[in-house]
Amino acid sequence: MATPTLDKEDAKPEAGFADTPYITVTFRIRRFNPEVSADATWEDFQFEIDPKERVLDGLHKIKWDLDGSLTFRRSCAHGICGSDAMRINGKNRLACKTLIKDINPAKPITVEPIKGLTVLKDLVVDMDPFFQAYRDVMPFLVTTGNEPTRERLQSAEDRERFDDTTKCILCAACTSSCPVFWNDGQYFGPAAIVNAHRFIFDSRDEAGEQRLEILNDKDGVWRCRTTFNCTDACPRGIEVTKAIQEVKRALITRRF
Amino acid sequence: MSTDTTVEKSGGSGIGPVEGASLYDADNPAPLIEAPRKRTTKTPRATRGNFEMAAWLFMRLSGVVLVVLVITHLLIQLVLDGGVSKIGFAFVAGRWASPFWQVWDLLMLWLAMLHGANGLRTVINDYAERPNTRLWLKGLLYTATVFTILLGTLVIFTFDPNIR
Structure with missing residues (x-):
């Protein structure tokens, strides 16, 4: 009665794969809510995520599962609309183009609003x-001059x-x-x-x-x-x- | 209606004044940065002077000239013919007997001072955040610059090798 199920359970550890691709990461996010406090503070969120996911996916996870009050801009989520520029680990990047594995997930990943513009809430600034x-x-x-009937040619x-x-x-x-x-x-x-x-x-x-x-x-x-x-x-x-x-x-x- | 909200918000939420005296409310949640070059009917037409361009060009050109002037100066003063030990009143007097070195030193004085002062001016512009700090730092800078340039020029032109 050696069932296939039993075989598989035996084979799993042998393959040398981790049970899951997920790792635990810490997002350290600069929070600011003028309706609660005039000061911005750091807040840590710890969760499991596939390191091949993007920082934006981590932010989504926080907003959808952990704390719905987190506020940030994103629109297309594929690096074209330019909504989600933020300061990640001290460098300005698009959250939707930054993979978690590329920014040392062993340490807390800091996420701040971009600098030099007034912060309205959390990661949203006045543009x-x-x-x-x-x-x-x-x-x-x-x-100037007449519009051409067709396109304006250019070499x-x-x-x-x-x-x-x-x-x-x-x-x-x-x-x-x-x-x-x-x-x-x-x-x-x-x-x-x-x-x-x-x-x-x-x-x-x-x-x-x-x-x-x-x-x-x-x-x-x-x-x-x-x-x-x-x-x-x-x-x-x-x-x-x-x-x-x-x-x-x-x-x-x-x-x- | 909005005034009602303001009173309620600022009273109830316990937000202290930040950056000035303004309190935030739902309509106005954060300190506002004045939009750059905001144009209203009252805004005077921007003076599109070319001073910044002239200053930028001057930095490049004077920099190139100063490289030649200063390196030669350092070679003569510190390296060639006995090095720094030869420098004395007699050495300076001997060099300034020639109009060539007078002009050389005068040029070096003016270019180096203006180059340095302009560099510091941009540093002050970039880093001093309050208008008053800027005003005072620049005032100090310009005073020191003018004083040094005038004093140096005076010495070069009125130098008397027979002074006792």
């Missing part, structure tokens, strides 16, 4: 200053010129990692400059000069100290600092 700077650089195509080389900066998803990971932006929030910030770069170097656009003039402002590109925090933070791998330097160079070379 208005960020988008104000974005709006200020006129992030849209400006042309592959002309398109390549600004290809890198078209990847921006406006998650604010770069701007909120910039120490100059942290100071008073008046600096345009890397994201706005990246999106200006996208149009300044677009051969179809005709308002490049206007945008350069906007970025020539006291709080424009000249406040960049090339600390490269933005390039490190960008979840899309945009060479942000390089783009800012190209705008600086254009400001100098197009005028003199």
